Amino acid sequence: MREPKIMNVGIDFGSSISVIAADNGVRACVPSYVGFPKDMISRRLLGKEFLIGDDAIKNRLSCNVFRPLERGVLKYSDHAEENLADYQHITWVAQLLFKHLIGLATQGRPQDYLIRAVIGTPALANENNNQALIDLTESMFDGVQIVSEPFTVAYGTGLLNNTLIIDIGGGTVDLCRMSGVYPTKEDQLTTYKAGDYIDNVFFDLLDAKYPDANYTINMLRSFKEEHALVSNTDEKLILTLPVCGKPTDLDLTDELRQACSAIVPEIADAIKYLVSTYDPEFQEELKANIVLAGGGSQIIGLGEELEKHMLEALGYGSVRKIPDPVYAGANGALMYCKDTPDELWAEMKQKKTEKA
Numbered sequence: 001m002r003e004p005k006i007m008n009v010g011i012d013f014g015s016s017i018s019v020i021a022a023d024n025g026v027r028a029c030v031p032s033y034v035g036f037p038k039d040m041i042s043r044r045l046l047g048k049e050f051l052i053g054d055d056a057i058k059n060r061l062s063c064n065v066f067r068p069l070e071r072g073v074l075k076y077s078d079h080a081e082e083n084l085a086d087y088q089h090i091t092w093v094a095q096l097l098f099k100h101l102i103g104l105a106t107q108g109r110p111q112d113y114l115i116r117a118v119i120g121t122p123a124l125a126n127e128n129n130n131q132a133l134i135d136l137t138e139s140m141f142d143g144v145q146i147v148s149e150p151f152t153v154a155y156g157t158g159l160l161n162n163t164l165i166i167d168i169g170g171g172t173v174d175l176c177r178m179s180g181v182y183p184t185k186e187d188q189l190t191t192y193k194a195g196d197y198i199d200n201v202f203f204d205l206l207d208a209k210y211p212d213a214n215y216t217i218n219m220l221r222s223f224k225e226e227h228a229l230v231s232n233t234d235e236k237l238i239l240t241l242p243v244c245g246k247p248t249d250l251d252l253t254d255e256l257r258q259a260c261s262a263i264v265p266e267i268a269d270a271i272k273y274l275v276s277t278y279d280p281e282f283q284e285e286l287k288a289n290i291v292l293a294g295g296g297s298q299i300i301g302l303g304e305e306l307e308k309h310m311l312e313a314l315g316y317g318s319v320r321k322i323p324d325p326v327y328a329g330a331n332g333a334l335m336y337c338k339d340t341p342d343e344l345w346a347e348m349k350q351k352k353t354e355k356a
């Protein structure tokens, strides 16, 4: 039998999208959804025990669909004991997603590899949240480390000093200030008004303006992902939705702008806090290096809007976007995984064995 090879992987296990980057060059992303056929008919129709990602979303009428993460962390992991059955179920859902990602990275042959993984979690995920992830992935990996998501972005892009990374995801916005060393809790902030929050605000605004229109949050999210903006535009953003069954063009420009703008104040406050509590000698440099990452970084005009807030609150600010928002976290996690010395992996393994 061949000796298994070591494979390093970086995983951005996201509320909306999970991404894997492996050192064999595989890069893959999958929406963080798992669906289970609802009954005998749907099992016959779908021919599978469960569906992952886009398949689950497409077949949501015949499936019970689950997202394992809420506000960036494994659901129920804060109160596992009080919700044991739900926690065990969601753990299994998360494992199915991880196995799917590993299957993609190993091209269906996980047994050929000893896999070392670095997984990104929200900046302020607590011990319970992170331990839950370690517990559920331990059997799949030869070694696993959990690190903060915005830190993985910083590590992968080499933005390690006097830079503030802002990772705008589905469940959380994670901010991490880099000062040339591993960031501490004081360097990080998490806010919960992120992509999902925008979707909910957008939904409510539409409901108020067009009570007879029919739509789902998925439809609104797709529209948002195409047109998201916080700046003024002369263009009219029209979505065709059924009103009492009849397709009707609805102008959603103001509602979408308002919904996207709803996340700005908390991000601006968090920037102000992390800049004003930084070493004063380096604050100007930090202000010049505000970097947006994550799916939400693609909102048109967001950088300029944050710069306006910074101008008023801090006298100056320069905001830019990283070029590859979907993969930046996983790429950075992979790099961190590869850079971790063998001795450290061995030490972690030894500790694990002793604990067991």
Ligand SMILES: Nc1ncnc2c1ncn2[C@@H]1O[C@H](COP(=O)(O)OP(=O)(O)OP(=O)(O)O)[C@@H](O)[C@H]1O
Pocket (backbone or CB within 6 Å): 012, 013, 014, 015, 016, 017, 018, 069, 071, 072, 149, 168, 169, 170, 171, 172, 173, 194, 195, 196, 221, 224, 225, 226, 228, 293, 294, 295, 296, 297, 298, 299, 325, 326
């Ligand atoms: N072009 C776009 N404009 C605005 N928002 C977008 C765009 N593309 C994706 N998004 C939103 O970005 C969010 C997903 O981003 P990302 O993949 O970084 O999150 P995640 O890592 O899954 O979530 P989290 O980090 O909170 O766990 C979703 O809310 C999605 O709708």
Ligand SMILES: [Mg+2]
Pocket (backbone or CB within 6 Å): 012, 013, 014, 015, 149, 167, 169, 170, 294, 329
């Ligand atoms: Mg993320």
